[in-house]
Amino acid sequence: MTTPIPDGDFRFIALDVETSCADSASICQIGLACVGTLGSIQSYTTLVDPQLPFAPFNVELHGIGADTVCGAPTFTQIWPQLLPLLTRHPLVQHSRFDEKAIAAACKMHGLASPRLQWSNSVTIARKAWPELKGSGGHGLANLKEVLGLVFKHHDAGEDARAAALVTLQAEQKMGRSFAEITGHRHGFQLSFQF
Template identity: 40%
Template structure:
């Protein structure tokens, strides 16, 4: 494991600290491992920078947490007390972490790493690191809602990303690739991922016990899941789902959503087309066409 950085540096207390930030980055990613149940006990740090979907620098170091190592944590990441002998403390590593993160968008897979850094800063009387945080778990849940889990090792298998779980540098690199792939998959840019998502509406209506759509799992594009269209579809026996997933059987394009390039660019439509191309039984239908179909069934 190394203590290298990709930018020019000066030596402060024998620790390499970036003098100048690397070329403008889209975001950086950080992952930390801890020695015990105290989140301040950081024993490894990994940081990776991304620009235009490409890794631009990587930094990794072991850290002497000045704390005990629990057997539970060691079994997870493989780091024990012997590995950190002679390694820098968090107080010494803080300037490097601060130089890479401050003023940037920082990705972490869950907010554990954010909390660990804050706790370590408080413990060592270091200044808090001022950065804009983006949770790649939240990104993954929005990009691939159909997955049964959004743990990092599950996501990397799904995306085909090389990954050594619970190694700080590998975890940081993998979390960065989750964001890169999510941007490519959904068309949502980085600013979009940082914007809070408006809730789609209230609770979806319960499906009627019988009807021509009984057994269908329906996602609706262009109308709230508790609105008039949803109640009409549920009244025909269908279950209303929040988004298109592997169990969805129908995507209904509401009349409020003009069919055209805006529909074709939407995540729900693109996901339904992907499922169709993969052999799934999911139908894409406009609200008008569905209403006409149900009218024919009722009049038959």
């Protein structure tokens, strides 16, 4: 269920969340894929009690329900544990949903919203594989097929790992580093907006 939070320095961290309902603050799972200097990936996944209802559509999509998160930490409990790691690294999300969900959950729980350094693996994929536009697009489902990725879609840990793999393959395809593709540098300062 919950794995230890990775420790150390990484080139970037891919982050994905699943939500319990249409409210983007309803995070019920967080997954991280921490990419090391040689492309190794350390994964982390935790269930989260969203303290909001579960909609049947969401439960059918990811298989997480109220019974699944019984005893899981709330966002208020887990977020401060993740912040030291996340604020030290550039983050990758596939689309902007995850960034919006984190901001909404922080707001709902009265937590300061950190200024995290986000990149979008959809944008990265568009640069690396422009030919996919109109041919299935740059969503994870199509990239899974085109790039031969193996992962379980709509599991936060698996989707985070997939976003990391898309980014790593894009680096290889373009012959450029993550920092060159995104303009993000390692070691930025922590700052908060209220």
